[in-house]
Amino acid sequence: MKLLRVHLINPSDLAFGTAVITPRWLYVLAAATPAEYGTPSIVDETLEPFDPVSVAPGDVVGIGIHTANALRGYAVGRQARDRGAFVVFGGIHATLFPEEARELGRAHATVSGDGDLIWSKVLADCAAGAPLARYDGGRVEGDTFLPARWDLLPADKYMWGSVQTVRGCPKHCSFCSVWKTDGQKPRQRGVDAVVREVVELRRKGFRFVLLADDNFYPVTLADLAAARRRTDGRQLATLMALRQERFDLMDRLSRLPDDLVFYTQITMEAAEDPDFLTAMRRARIRGALVGVESVTAEGLKAVYKDFNDAGEALVTRLQAFKAHGVHVLGSFIFGLPTDRPETFNATTELAQRAGVSVAQFVMLTPFPGTVDFARWEKEQSSGSVDGVPLTRYWLIPSARRPKVYTPHPVMSAEEIRDLTQRAWDRFYRLPAVWERSKCVTSLRARVTFVLISKLYRQMYANTGIATDSARQARSARRARLIARTVRRLFIAAPMPELQEPC
Numbered sequence: 001m002k003l004l005r006v007h008l009i010n011p012s013d014l015a016f017g018t019a020v021i022t023p024r025w026l027y028v029l030a031a032a033t034p035a036e037y038g039t040p041s042i043v044d045e046t047l048e049p050f051d052p053v054s055v056a057p058g059d060v061v062g063i064g065i066h067t068a069n070a071l072r073g074y075a076v077g078r079q080a081r082d083r084g085a086f087v088v089f090g091g092i093h094a095t096l097f098p099e100e101a102r103e104l105g106r107a108h109a110t111v112s113g114d115g116d117l118i119w120s121k122v123l124a125d126c127a128a129g130a131p132l133a134r135y136d137g138g139r140v141e142g143d144t145f146l147p148a149r150w151d152l153l154p155a156d157k158y159m160w161g162s163v164q165t166v167r168g169c170p171k172h173c174s175f176c177s178v179w180k181t182d183g184q185k186p187r188q189r190g191v192d193a194v195v196r197e198v199v200e201l202r203r204k205g206f207r208f209v210l211l212a213d214d215n216f217y218p219v220t221l222a223d224l225a226a227a228r229r230r231t232d233g234r235q236l237a238t239l240m241a242l243r244q245e246r247f248d249l250m251d252r253l254s255r256l257p258d259d260l261v262f263y264t265q266i267t268m269e270a271a272e273d274p275d276f277l278t279a280m281r282r283a284r285i286r287g288a289l290v291g292v293e294s295v296t297a298e299g300l301k302a303v304y305k306d307f308n309d310a311g312e313a314l315v316t317r318l319q320a321f322k323a324h325g326v327h328v329l330g331s332f333i334f335g336l337p338t339d340r341p342e343t344f345n346a347t348t349e350l351a352q353r354a355g356v357s358v359a360q361f362v363m364l365t366p367f368p369g370t371v372d373f374a375r376w377e378k379e380q381s382s383g384s385v386d387g388v389p390l391t392r393y394w395l396i397p398s399a400r401r402p403k404v405y406t407p408h409p410v411m412s413a414e415e416i417r418d419l420t421q422r423a424w425d426r427f428y429r430l431p432a433v434w435e436r437s438k439c440v441t442s443l444r445a446r447v448t449f450v451l452i453s454k455l456y457r458q459m460y461a462n463t464g465i466a467t468d469s470a471r472q473a474r475s476a477r478r479a480r481l482i483a484r485t486v487r488r489l490f491i492a493a494p495m496p497e498l499q500e501p502c
Protein backbone atom coordinates (compact mmCIF):
# COMPACT_ATOMS: atom_id res chain seq x y z
CA MET A 1 0.00 0.00 0.00
CA LYS A 2 1.28 3.45 -0.97
CA LEU A 3 2.05 5.85 1.90
CA LEU A 4 -0.03 8.99 1.80
CA ARG A 5 -0.67 11.89 4.09
CA VAL A 6 -4.17 12.95 5.01
CA HIS A 7 -5.14 16.64 5.13
CA LEU A 8 -8.50 17.75 6.52
CA ILE A 9 -9.57 21.27 5.66
CA ASN A 10 -12.37 23.50 6.91
CA PRO A 11 -12.55 26.28 4.26
CA SER A 12 -13.19 29.92 5.14
CA ASP A 13 -12.66 33.26 3.41
CA LEU A 14 -12.00 34.97 6.73
CA ALA A 15 -9.32 33.94 9.23
CA PHE A 16 -9.62 35.38 12.74
CA GLY A 17 -6.58 33.68 14.35
CA THR A 18 -8.84 32.58 17.23
CA ALA A 19 -12.18 30.82 16.91
CA VAL A 20 -15.10 30.38 19.27
CA ILE A 21 -16.15 26.79 18.66
CA THR A 22 -13.98 23.82 17.76
CA PRO A 23 -15.07 22.55 14.30
CA ARG A 24 -15.96 19.09 15.46
CA TRP A 25 -16.11 17.32 12.12
CA LEU A 26 -12.37 17.85 11.52
CA TYR A 27 -11.50 16.00 14.70
CA VAL A 28 -14.09 13.26 14.14
CA LEU A 29 -12.67 12.53 10.68
CA ALA A 30 -9.20 12.55 12.21
CA ALA A 31 -10.49 9.82 14.55
CA ALA A 32 -11.89 7.96 11.53
CA THR A 33 -8.45 8.01 9.85
CA PRO A 34 -6.73 4.63 10.39
CA ALA A 35 -3.37 4.82 12.20
CA GLU A 36 -1.52 3.40 9.17
CA TYR A 37 -1.91 6.80 7.43
CA GLY A 38 -0.26 8.67 10.30
CA THR A 39 -1.65 11.72 12.03
CA PRO A 40 -3.81 13.84 9.71
CA SER A 41 -2.86 17.46 9.12
CA ILE A 42 -5.80 19.63 10.19
CA VAL A 43 -6.35 23.09 8.76
CA ASP A 44 -9.17 25.26 10.02
CA GLU A 45 -9.20 28.31 7.79
CA THR A 46 -11.17 30.32 10.34
CA LEU A 47 -7.80 30.37 12.15
CA GLU A 48 -5.33 30.54 9.27
CA PRO A 49 -5.41 29.96 5.50
CA PHE A 50 -4.48 26.63 3.91
CA ASP A 51 -0.98 26.51 2.40
CA PRO A 52 -1.01 24.31 -0.74
CA VAL A 53 2.76 23.78 -0.45
CA SER A 54 2.07 21.44 2.48
CA VAL A 55 0.43 18.96 0.07
CA ALA A 56 2.50 16.36 -1.81
CA PRO A 57 1.51 14.19 -4.79
CA GLY A 58 -0.54 11.19 -3.67
CA ASP A 59 -1.79 12.84 -0.46
CA VAL A 60 -5.52 12.86 0.30
CA VAL A 61 -7.15 16.23 0.90
CA GLY A 62 -10.59 16.00 2.56
CA ILE A 63 -12.64 19.20 2.38
CA GLY A 64 -15.93 19.62 4.25
CA ILE A 65 -18.34 22.17 2.79
CA HIS A 66 -21.68 23.74 3.55
CA THR A 67 -23.35 26.21 1.23
CA ALA A 68 -21.71 29.31 2.74
CA ASN A 69 -18.12 28.11 2.33
CA ALA A 70 -18.50 25.98 -0.82
CA LEU A 71 -16.88 28.53 -3.15
CA ARG A 72 -13.76 28.81 -0.99
CA GLY A 73 -13.76 25.01 -0.65
CA TYR A 74 -13.67 24.62 -4.43
CA ALA A 75 -10.67 26.96 -4.67
CA VAL A 76 -8.88 24.80 -2.07
CA GLY A 77 -9.82 21.66 -4.01
CA ARG A 78 -8.30 23.02 -7.22
CA GLN A 79 -5.09 24.00 -5.43
CA ALA A 80 -4.82 20.54 -3.87
CA ARG A 81 -5.45 18.81 -7.19
CA ASP A 82 -2.76 20.93 -8.85
CA ARG A 83 -0.38 19.58 -6.19
CA GLY A 84 -1.20 16.03 -7.29
CA ALA A 85 -3.42 15.11 -4.32
CA PHE A 86 -6.58 13.01 -4.24
CA VAL A 87 -9.35 15.50 -3.55
CA VAL A 88 -12.40 14.36 -1.59
CA PHE A 89 -15.38 16.57 -0.72
CA GLY A 90 -17.88 15.86 2.04
CA GLY A 91 -20.41 17.79 4.10
CA ILE A 92 -23.96 18.81 3.40
CA HIS A 93 -23.25 20.84 0.26
CA ALA A 94 -21.21 18.08 -1.37
CA THR A 95 -24.01 15.66 -0.47
CA LEU A 96 -26.50 17.86 -2.33
CA PHE A 97 -24.28 18.89 -5.28
CA PRO A 98 -21.70 16.16 -5.94
CA GLU A 99 -21.38 17.12 -9.62
CA GLU A 100 -20.59 20.71 -8.71
CA ALA A 101 -17.81 19.57 -6.35
CA ARG A 102 -16.37 17.46 -9.14
CA GLU A 103 -16.60 20.18 -11.75
CA LEU A 104 -15.58 23.25 -9.75
CA GLY A 105 -13.60 21.71 -6.88
CA ARG A 106 -11.97 19.08 -9.11
CA ALA A 107 -13.00 16.36 -6.69
CA HIS A 108 -11.94 12.78 -7.36
CA ALA A 109 -14.65 11.68 -4.95
CA THR A 110 -17.57 13.01 -2.94
CA VAL A 111 -18.95 11.55 0.26
CA SER A 112 -22.61 11.97 1.19
CA GLY A 113 -24.02 11.53 4.67
CA ASP A 114 -21.99 10.74 7.81
CA GLY A 115 -18.25 10.28 7.37
CA ASP A 116 -17.64 8.32 10.60
CA LEU A 117 -17.56 4.85 9.07
CA ILE A 118 -17.00 5.37 5.34
CA TRP A 119 -13.87 7.53 5.61
CA SER A 120 -11.48 4.60 6.09
CA LYS A 121 -12.84 2.98 2.89
CA VAL A 122 -12.28 6.24 0.96
CA LEU A 123 -8.68 6.37 2.19
CA ALA A 124 -8.04 2.72 1.34
CA ASP A 125 -9.29 3.31 -2.22
CA CYS A 126 -7.12 6.42 -2.58
CA ALA A 127 -4.11 4.49 -1.27
CA ALA A 128 -4.82 1.87 -3.93
CA GLY A 129 -4.97 4.69 -6.50
CA ALA A 130 -8.62 4.02 -7.39
CA PRO A 131 -11.09 6.18 -5.46
CA LEU A 132 -14.74 5.84 -6.48
CA ALA A 133 -16.56 8.93 -7.71
CA ARG A 134 -19.16 8.68 -4.93
CA TYR A 135 -19.43 7.23 -1.47
CA ASP A 136 -22.53 7.12 0.68
CA GLY A 137 -21.80 7.25 4.41
CA GLY A 138 -25.52 6.97 5.25
CA ARG A 139 -26.83 7.83 8.71
CA VAL A 140 -24.82 6.02 11.33
CA GLU A 141 -26.52 5.02 14.60
CA GLY A 142 -25.79 6.93 17.80
CA ASP A 143 -23.70 4.13 19.29
CA THR A 144 -21.27 4.30 16.35
CA PHE A 145 -20.64 8.07 16.35
CA LEU A 146 -16.91 8.44 16.66
CA PRO A 147 -15.39 10.49 19.49
CA ALA A 148 -13.27 13.40 18.25
CA ARG A 149 -9.44 13.33 18.40
CA TRP A 150 -9.13 16.24 20.85
CA ASP A 151 -5.47 15.34 21.37
CA LEU A 152 -4.84 17.01 17.98
CA LEU A 153 -6.30 20.40 18.94
CA PRO A 154 -3.81 23.25 18.55
CA ALA A 155 -3.07 25.01 21.85
CA ASP A 156 -4.59 28.43 22.59
CA LYS A 157 -6.84 28.72 19.53
CA TYR A 158 -10.40 27.84 20.52
CA MET A 159 -12.72 29.09 23.26
CA TRP A 160 -15.30 26.29 23.47
CA GLY A 161 -15.14 22.56 23.02
CA SER A 162 -17.94 20.78 21.13
CA VAL A 163 -19.51 17.40 21.76
CA GLN A 164 -22.42 15.86 19.90
CA THR A 165 -25.12 13.99 21.80
CA VAL A 166 -27.82 13.50 19.11
CA ARG A 167 -28.23 13.81 15.34
CA GLY A 168 -31.55 14.34 13.56
CA CYS A 169 -34.65 16.40 14.33
CA PRO A 170 -38.30 15.27 14.23
CA LYS A 171 -39.55 18.69 13.04
CA HIS A 172 -39.80 19.85 9.43
CA CYS A 173 -39.14 23.61 9.27
CA SER A 174 -39.24 24.86 5.69
CA PHE A 175 -35.98 26.86 5.84
CA CYS A 176 -33.92 24.07 7.46
CA SER A 177 -32.23 21.08 5.82
CA VAL A 178 -31.33 19.21 9.03
CA TRP A 179 -34.43 17.01 9.07
CA LYS A 180 -33.83 16.02 5.45
CA THR A 181 -30.11 15.34 5.69
CA ASP A 182 -29.75 14.04 9.27
CA GLY A 183 -33.25 12.52 9.28
CA GLN A 184 -36.25 12.97 11.54
CA LYS A 185 -35.44 10.00 13.75
CA PRO A 186 -33.25 11.18 16.64
CA ARG A 187 -30.03 9.17 16.84
CA GLN A 188 -28.87 9.57 20.42
CA ARG A 189 -25.38 8.82 21.55
CA GLY A 190 -24.68 6.78 24.68
CA VAL A 191 -24.18 8.73 27.91
CA ASP A 192 -20.73 7.23 28.63
CA ALA A 193 -19.32 8.27 25.23
CA VAL A 194 -20.54 11.86 25.67
CA VAL A 195 -19.22 12.19 29.22
CA ARG A 196 -15.85 10.71 28.24
CA GLU A 197 -15.37 13.45 25.63
CA VAL A 198 -16.47 16.21 27.98
CA VAL A 199 -13.96 14.98 30.58
CA GLU A 200 -11.22 14.95 27.96
CA LEU A 201 -12.00 18.55 27.03
CA ARG A 202 -12.11 19.69 30.66
CA ARG A 203 -8.74 17.99 31.28
CA LYS A 204 -7.35 20.27 28.56
CA GLY A 205 -8.79 23.41 30.17
CA PHE A 206 -12.07 23.82 28.25
CA ARG A 207 -14.83 24.72 30.66
CA PHE A 208 -17.35 25.90 28.04
CA VAL A 209 -18.69 23.07 25.91
CA LEU A 210 -21.24 23.30 23.12
CA LEU A 211 -23.54 20.29 22.86
CA ALA A 212 -23.49 20.52 19.06
CA ASP A 213 -26.83 18.86 18.45
CA ASP A 214 -29.52 19.39 15.85
CA ASN A 215 -32.13 19.46 18.62
CA PHE A 216 -31.28 18.61 22.25
CA TYR A 217 -35.00 18.10 23.02
CA PRO A 218 -36.12 15.50 20.47
CA VAL A 219 -39.13 14.23 22.46
CA THR A 220 -41.70 16.76 23.60
CA LEU A 221 -44.53 16.37 26.09
CA ALA A 222 -46.92 16.80 23.15
CA ASP A 223 -45.26 13.83 21.37
CA LEU A 224 -45.82 11.68 24.45
CA ALA A 225 -49.42 12.81 24.79
CA ALA A 226 -50.07 12.05 21.10
CA ALA A 227 -48.61 8.53 21.43
CA ARG A 228 -50.81 7.96 24.51
CA ARG A 229 -53.87 9.19 22.66
CA ARG A 230 -53.18 6.80 19.80
CA THR A 231 -52.68 4.03 22.39
CA ASP A 232 -49.50 3.29 20.47
CA GLY A 233 -47.63 1.36 23.18
CA ARG A 234 -44.49 0.68 21.14
CA GLN A 235 -44.05 4.26 20.03
CA LEU A 236 -44.72 5.49 23.56
CA ALA A 237 -42.06 3.14 24.98
CA THR A 238 -39.51 4.30 22.36
CA LEU A 239 -40.20 7.95 23.10
CA MET A 240 -40.06 7.40 26.87
CA ALA A 241 -36.72 5.61 26.51
CA LEU A 242 -35.27 8.47 24.44
CA ARG A 243 -36.49 10.98 26.99
CA GLN A 244 -35.07 8.98 29.90
CA GLU A 245 -31.65 8.87 28.17
CA ARG A 246 -31.68 12.68 28.05
CA PHE A 247 -32.30 12.80 31.80
CA ASP A 248 -29.57 10.20 32.41
CA LEU A 249 -27.14 12.28 30.40
CA MET A 250 -28.01 15.48 32.24
CA ASP A 251 -27.65 13.68 35.56
CA ARG A 252 -24.11 12.57 34.65
CA LEU A 253 -23.19 16.04 33.41
CA SER A 254 -24.35 17.47 36.74
CA ARG A 255 -21.68 15.37 38.48
CA LEU A 256 -18.80 16.91 36.55
CA PRO A 257 -16.69 19.79 37.97
CA ASP A 258 -18.96 22.71 38.72
CA ASP A 259 -17.04 25.23 36.63
CA LEU A 260 -18.21 23.47 33.45
CA VAL A 261 -20.84 25.32 31.42
CA PHE A 262 -22.80 23.82 28.51
CA TYR A 263 -24.74 25.34 25.63
CA THR A 264 -27.03 23.62 23.18
CA GLN A 265 -29.79 24.04 20.57
CA ILE A 266 -33.35 23.32 21.51
CA THR A 267 -36.93 23.86 20.37
CA MET A 268 -39.14 26.26 22.26
CA GLU A 269 -41.47 23.49 23.41
CA ALA A 270 -38.96 22.67 26.15
CA ALA A 271 -40.27 25.79 27.93
CA GLU A 272 -43.43 23.80 28.76
CA ASP A 273 -41.46 21.00 30.37
CA PRO A 274 -40.35 22.18 33.82
CA ASP A 275 -38.77 18.79 34.68
CA PHE A 276 -36.56 19.03 31.62
CA LEU A 277 -35.60 22.65 32.31
CA THR A 278 -34.79 21.80 35.93
CA ALA A 279 -32.55 18.93 34.76
CA MET A 280 -30.85 21.32 32.32
CA ARG A 281 -30.15 23.76 35.12
CA ARG A 282 -28.68 20.98 37.32
CA ALA A 283 -26.49 19.86 34.40
CA ARG A 284 -25.29 23.47 34.04
CA ILE A 285 -26.69 23.78 30.51
CA ARG A 286 -26.72 27.52 30.89
CA GLY A 287 -27.63 28.56 27.39
CA ALA A 288 -29.63 27.36 24.42
CA LEU A 289 -30.07 28.53 20.87
CA VAL A 290 -33.82 28.69 20.36
CA GLY A 291 -35.17 29.14 16.85
CA VAL A 292 -37.83 31.78 17.49
CA GLU A 293 -37.81 32.75 13.79
CA SER A 294 -40.79 35.11 13.85
CA VAL A 295 -42.73 37.00 16.49
CA THR A 296 -45.99 36.77 14.52
CA ALA A 297 -48.31 33.81 14.04
CA GLU A 298 -48.43 34.42 10.27
CA GLY A 299 -44.62 34.39 10.06
CA LEU A 300 -44.42 31.10 11.94
CA LYS A 301 -46.98 29.53 9.65
CA ALA A 302 -44.96 30.67 6.64
CA VAL A 303 -41.96 28.61 7.82
CA TYR A 304 -43.98 25.56 8.99
CA LYS A 305 -43.07 26.35 12.58
CA ASP A 306 -46.47 26.92 14.10
CA PHE A 307 -45.45 24.75 17.07
CA ASN A 308 -43.79 27.97 18.28
CA ASP A 309 -45.78 30.67 20.07
CA ALA A 310 -46.11 34.28 18.94
CA GLY A 311 -46.72 37.60 20.70
CA GLU A 312 -47.18 37.60 24.49
CA ALA A 313 -47.29 33.80 24.71
CA LEU A 314 -43.83 33.84 23.13
CA VAL A 315 -42.55 36.25 25.78
CA THR A 316 -43.86 33.94 28.51
CA ARG A 317 -42.24 30.89 26.95
CA LEU A 318 -38.86 32.55 26.52
CA GLN A 319 -39.00 33.85 30.07
CA ALA A 320 -39.57 30.28 31.30
CA PHE A 321 -36.07 29.35 30.09
CA LYS A 322 -34.56 32.26 31.95
CA ALA A 323 -36.52 31.45 35.11
CA HIS A 324 -34.80 28.06 35.06
CA GLY A 325 -31.35 29.57 34.58
CA VAL A 326 -31.13 28.72 30.85
CA HIS A 327 -30.15 31.79 28.86
CA VAL A 328 -31.66 32.05 25.41
CA LEU A 329 -29.77 32.80 22.22
CA GLY A 330 -32.78 33.72 20.12
CA SER A 331 -32.60 33.24 16.39
CA PHE A 332 -34.92 35.45 14.31
CA ILE A 333 -35.53 35.48 10.54
CA PHE A 334 -36.25 38.69 8.65
CA GLY A 335 -37.67 38.97 5.15
CA LEU A 336 -40.59 36.56 5.55
CA PRO A 337 -43.45 37.50 3.18
CA THR A 338 -45.56 38.43 6.21
CA ASP A 339 -42.92 40.86 7.61
CA ARG A 340 -43.52 44.60 7.40
CA PRO A 341 -41.10 47.47 8.16
CA GLU A 342 -42.48 47.70 11.70
CA THR A 343 -41.75 43.98 12.30
CA PHE A 344 -38.02 44.73 12.78
CA ASN A 345 -38.52 47.07 15.74
CA ALA A 346 -41.24 44.87 17.18
CA THR A 347 -38.88 41.89 17.06
CA THR A 348 -35.95 43.54 18.86
CA GLU A 349 -38.34 45.04 21.39
CA LEU A 350 -39.89 41.62 22.08
CA ALA A 351 -36.45 40.00 22.31
CA GLN A 352 -35.43 42.54 24.97
CA ARG A 353 -38.69 42.17 26.87
CA ALA A 354 -38.55 38.38 26.82
CA GLY A 355 -35.10 38.45 28.39
CA VAL A 356 -33.26 36.96 25.40
CA SER A 357 -29.55 37.19 26.33
CA VAL A 358 -28.04 37.02 22.84
CA ALA A 359 -29.86 37.28 19.52
CA GLN A 360 -29.13 36.68 15.88
CA PHE A 361 -31.14 38.28 13.12
CA VAL A 362 -30.74 36.44 9.85
CA MET A 363 -32.17 37.30 6.49
CA LEU A 364 -34.38 34.68 4.89
CA THR A 365 -32.12 32.67 2.61
CA PRO A 366 -33.24 29.68 0.58
CA PHE A 367 -30.66 27.06 1.57
CA PRO A 368 -30.25 24.04 -0.69
CA GLY A 369 -31.85 20.92 0.67
CA THR A 370 -34.78 22.82 2.16
CA VAL A 371 -38.44 23.03 1.17
CA ASP A 372 -37.98 26.79 0.70
CA PHE A 373 -35.13 26.28 -1.76
CA ALA A 374 -37.04 23.77 -3.87
CA ARG A 375 -39.98 26.17 -4.13
CA TRP A 376 -37.79 29.21 -4.80
CA GLU A 377 -35.67 27.41 -7.40
CA LYS A 378 -38.82 26.48 -9.31
CA GLU A 379 -40.14 30.05 -9.25
CA GLN A 380 -36.79 31.66 -10.12
CA SER A 381 -36.87 31.59 -13.91
CA SER A 382 -34.16 34.17 -14.61
CA GLY A 383 -31.59 36.37 -12.95
CA SER A 384 -27.84 36.05 -12.75
CA VAL A 385 -24.73 37.87 -11.52
CA ASP A 386 -21.60 37.73 -13.68
CA GLY A 387 -23.14 34.84 -15.59
CA VAL A 388 -23.89 32.79 -12.44
CA PRO A 389 -27.62 32.00 -12.11
CA LEU A 390 -29.15 33.29 -8.86
CA THR A 391 -30.27 29.74 -8.08
CA ARG A 392 -26.57 28.94 -7.63
CA TYR A 393 -25.88 32.10 -5.60
CA TRP A 394 -23.14 30.49 -3.49
CA LEU A 395 -20.96 30.45 -6.64
CA ILE A 396 -21.08 34.26 -6.90
CA PRO A 397 -17.99 35.79 -5.26
CA SER A 398 -19.04 37.05 -1.80
CA ALA A 399 -18.41 40.74 -2.61
CA ARG A 400 -20.89 40.55 -5.51
CA ARG A 401 -23.38 38.17 -3.90
CA PRO A 402 -26.87 39.57 -3.21
CA LYS A 403 -27.94 39.56 0.44
CA VAL A 404 -31.62 38.90 -0.17
CA TYR A 405 -33.00 36.43 -2.71
CA THR A 406 -36.70 36.16 -2.19
CA PRO A 407 -38.80 38.97 -3.68
CA HIS A 408 -40.86 40.57 -0.93
CA PRO A 409 -44.44 41.85 -1.41
CA VAL A 410 -43.83 45.28 0.21
CA MET A 411 -40.09 45.80 0.88
CA SER A 412 -37.09 46.04 -1.42
CA ALA A 413 -34.07 43.79 -0.85
CA GLU A 414 -32.00 46.78 0.27
CA GLU A 415 -34.68 47.85 2.73
CA ILE A 416 -34.70 44.38 4.31
CA ARG A 417 -30.90 44.35 4.51
CA ASP A 418 -30.75 47.82 6.01
CA LEU A 419 -33.49 47.15 8.57
CA THR A 420 -31.80 43.88 9.55
CA GLN A 421 -28.48 45.67 10.09
CA ARG A 422 -30.29 48.24 12.24
CA ALA A 423 -31.88 45.49 14.32
CA TRP A 424 -28.38 44.16 15.12
CA ASP A 425 -27.17 47.69 15.91
CA ARG A 426 -30.12 48.34 18.21
CA PHE A 427 -29.94 45.05 20.07
CA TYR A 428 -26.16 45.28 20.59
CA ARG A 429 -25.93 48.92 21.78
CA LEU A 430 -23.49 48.95 24.69
CA PRO A 431 -26.02 50.13 27.34
CA ALA A 432 -28.45 47.39 26.25
CA VAL A 433 -25.73 44.72 26.37
CA TRP A 434 -24.54 45.92 29.80
CA GLU A 435 -28.11 45.75 31.08
CA ARG A 436 -28.48 42.20 29.74
CA SER A 437 -25.18 41.20 31.33
CA LYS A 438 -27.00 41.25 34.69
CA CYS A 439 -27.96 37.67 33.81
CA VAL A 440 -24.56 36.73 35.28
CA THR A 441 -23.31 37.85 38.66
CA SER A 442 -19.56 38.46 38.92
CA LEU A 443 -17.89 41.46 37.28
CA ARG A 444 -15.60 39.11 35.32
CA ALA A 445 -18.64 37.22 33.99
CA ARG A 446 -20.35 40.48 33.04
CA VAL A 447 -17.28 41.70 31.16
CA THR A 448 -17.06 38.32 29.41
CA PHE A 449 -20.73 38.61 28.47
CA VAL A 450 -20.21 42.09 26.98
CA LEU A 451 -17.15 41.00 25.01
CA ILE A 452 -18.75 37.85 23.62
CA SER A 453 -21.84 39.85 22.62
CA LYS A 454 -19.67 42.35 20.78
CA LEU A 455 -17.60 39.58 19.20
CA TYR A 456 -20.71 37.80 18.02
CA ARG A 457 -22.00 40.92 16.40
CA GLN A 458 -18.65 41.74 14.74
CA MET A 459 -18.20 38.21 13.42
CA TYR A 460 -21.69 37.83 12.08
CA ALA A 461 -23.53 41.09 11.49
CA ASN A 462 -20.78 43.30 10.14
CA THR A 463 -19.02 40.69 8.05
CA GLY A 464 -22.13 38.77 6.95
CA ILE A 465 -24.71 41.49 6.38
CA ALA A 466 -22.81 44.71 5.70
CA THR A 467 -22.28 45.53 2.05
CA ASP A 468 -19.62 48.13 2.81
CA SER A 469 -16.24 46.40 2.38
CA ALA A 470 -14.44 48.93 4.64
CA ARG A 471 -16.93 48.08 7.43
CA GLN A 472 -16.36 44.38 6.83
CA ALA A 473 -12.57 44.69 6.98
CA ARG A 474 -12.75 46.85 10.11
CA SER A 475 -15.04 44.34 11.76
CA ALA A 476 -12.79 41.40 10.94
CA ARG A 477 -9.83 43.27 12.52
CA ARG A 478 -11.87 44.12 15.62
CA ALA A 479 -13.15 40.56 15.87
CA ARG A 480 -9.56 39.27 15.80
CA LEU A 481 -8.58 41.58 18.69
CA ILE A 482 -11.67 40.86 20.80
CA ALA A 483 -11.37 37.11 20.18
CA ARG A 484 -7.84 36.95 21.61
CA THR A 485 -8.95 38.72 24.80
CA VAL A 486 -12.19 36.80 25.17
CA ARG A 487 -10.49 33.43 24.82
CA ARG A 488 -8.47 34.02 27.97
CA LEU A 489 -11.70 34.59 29.88
CA PHE A 490 -13.23 31.32 28.75
CA ILE A 491 -10.35 28.96 29.40
CA ALA A 492 -9.62 27.46 32.83
CA ALA A 493 -6.61 25.71 34.34
CA PRO A 494 -6.28 22.19 32.89
CA MET A 495 -7.38 19.26 35.09
CA PRO A 496 -5.21 16.42 33.75
CA GLU A 497 -6.19 14.11 36.63
CA LEU A 498 -9.95 14.50 36.19
CA GLN A 499 -11.83 11.17 36.21
CA GLU A 500 -15.20 10.34 34.69
CA PRO A 501 -18.04 10.44 37.25
CA CYS A 502 -19.93 7.19 37.78
Ligand code: SF4
Nearest residue numbers: 169171172173176178
Ligand atom coordinates in the same frame (compact mmCIF):
# COMPACT_ATOMS: atom_id res chain seq x y z
S1 SF4 B 1 -34.95 24.54 12.44
FE1 SF4 B 1 -34.52 23.37 14.31
S2 SF4 B 1 -36.53 22.51 14.85
FE2 SF4 B 1 -36.68 23.10 12.70
S3 SF4 B 1 -36.11 21.25 11.54
FE3 SF4 B 1 -34.26 22.48 11.79
S4 SF4 B 1 -33.26 21.62 13.61
FE4 SF4 B 1 -35.39 20.95 13.64
